[in-house]
Amino acid sequence: MDIGHLTERLMGMDDRTWARHANPLSGWSRVAILPLLALTLWLRLRLGPWIWAALTLLVVWTWLNPRLFPEPAALTSWMSRGVLGERVWLARKKTPIPAHHARAAMILNILAGIGFVPLALGLWRYDPGLVLAGLALTMGGKLWFLDRMVWLHTDMTRPDG
Known part of the structure; x- marks a missing residue:
């Protein structure tokens, strides 16, 4: 099982949840989760046990959001x-996708x-440059992946596709 399927199972994603997650407000509000996690970990000493x-x-927000x-x-x-393309990608073993x-x-x-490597190292060392580089790589990669999922969804739902 890959990380995508594991995450889908842990999140309890069913047809209804995926349909609701396709709401752009759901998708865009999830984009803030990683920066908020990084901020929380950055402030860990100030937050003390409140972390x-x-x-x-x-x-809870990650699970409830969709x-x-x-x-x-x-x-x-x-x-x-x-989001719909992501679902197609996760089902690629049942319904093959173009190579x-x-x-x-x-x-x-x-x-x-x-x-995640520079992000984690930057958070450990309190190095803002590494944190920002890690966030840029991770979030940039994820958003680029999401853009690719738009393309995948278009290709897989096209009548001639």
């Missing part, structure tokens, strides 16, 4: 199509994963 409350709120918003009226926004999309998604996930 656990902040971390708990972030975990359930809080209504299904979107239309699925035409970039974020909606990206060029699989390759690009793997590279972008590796790029996003590499960003």
Whole structure:
């Protein structure tokens, strides 16, 4: 099982939850989670034991987020199509996807994963340059991956596709 499927299982994503998560408000508000996590960890000494409350709120928000918003009226926004493409990508073992999309998604996930190294090191050392570089790599890779998922969704739902 890969990290995407593990995350989907831990999040308890079913058809209804995915439909609600396709709301652009759900997708865009989730973009703030990693920077908020980094900020929380950056402030760990100031927060003291309250860090656990902040971390708990972030975990709860991460789980609740795809359930809080209504299904979107239309699925035409970039974020909606990206979320739907992510679902297509996660189902790639049952419904194969074009090799060029699989390759690009793997590279972008590796790029996003590499960003965790400077992010974690920067948070450990209180080095703002490393934290910002890590956030840029991780979030840039994730958003680029999401853009690729828009393309994947378009290709997989095209009548001739």
